[in-house]
Amino acid sequence: MDTTVATSGEAPALTASSTTGGAVDKPSPEESPSLPVDYTVTLAWRFAADVGAHRAEGIPRMLDDILVELRTQYIDAPGQFEGHLIDLVGLQRIAHRSEVFAAAETRFHWDEVGHLAALGERGRWIESVLSQREAWLSLAPDRQRAWLELFARAETHLDKALIRHWPEIAKLNERFPAWLSLHLSGETLQAWHAAFDAQSASARDVFMKIAAPETAYLPAQAVAEREREQQRSTSRLAAFLVLAVVIGFVNLAIQGWPRSRATSMTSPLEASLPPDTPRQCVELYTQLNSPDAFEGKRADEIDTLKARAHRCQRAGHWHAQTAR
Known part of the structure; x- marks a missing residue:
């Protein structure tokens, strides 16, 4: 399997004024004294800093506060802030990206027809995330939970126990690169891949064999x-x-x-008698055909003659002698 780390899809183009590396910090006036800072960029920096300093549960409230403030400004301010926020998430310049994306999705109405198209490159990136998320949600729930736990552990600390899971992560990154970027940073993916490649060939082969089967990446239905x-x-x-x-x-x-x-x-008596030949059956037929055939004979002798006659009849030999 090709374990090359894919990029996070078609990432949006972050504005020059909002790229500051791994963290989002406002540049000092001494660094850019002649460049005016857009008000919405300032809010984006502030929001990113607040997200990094607080728990993910507080993201919806923080974003709501920002939007209330934006509505007091000029008419284009919310749209400009939306663009900066997409850049921060798409280029992984903000923490808790999955929670930020979910909160922004409802507040900026990314499900409305035509809205994403108006966002251009940023909108296309959002569309890829939404499409890949839908495919992800079709997987078995237990698989989803297990992989999300791996993502969270890897983002905290990429320990040795996680290395064996790289073949699965590589497949997920092939299928859901944009969506996966909300949970795993590019640095984590690169480090994970490098740690796997550093293993011996035999160890890598074992890890590939014990990875989740191909059905794990198919819709549960x-x-x-x-x-x-x-x-x-x-x-x-x-x-x-x-x-x-x-x-x-x-x-x-x-x-x-x-x-x-x-x-x-067959009666017990018949079974005890020796078999009759066809000739003997014919002779017995002639004997018993006489009116006084049983005259002067004991009862056991008469039973024997009758048993022989029954057996000859079943065998098809119960008839008079035919002329030759």
């Missing part, structure tokens, strides 16, 4: 449907095998029925 289809195929095969066994037993029963029936009709 598609995986569930695939499993249901496999179960249906297994059930159909099992039903076919059961039917084949039943048919086999039925065939055996049908084939063995005449013999079984004949056996069940």
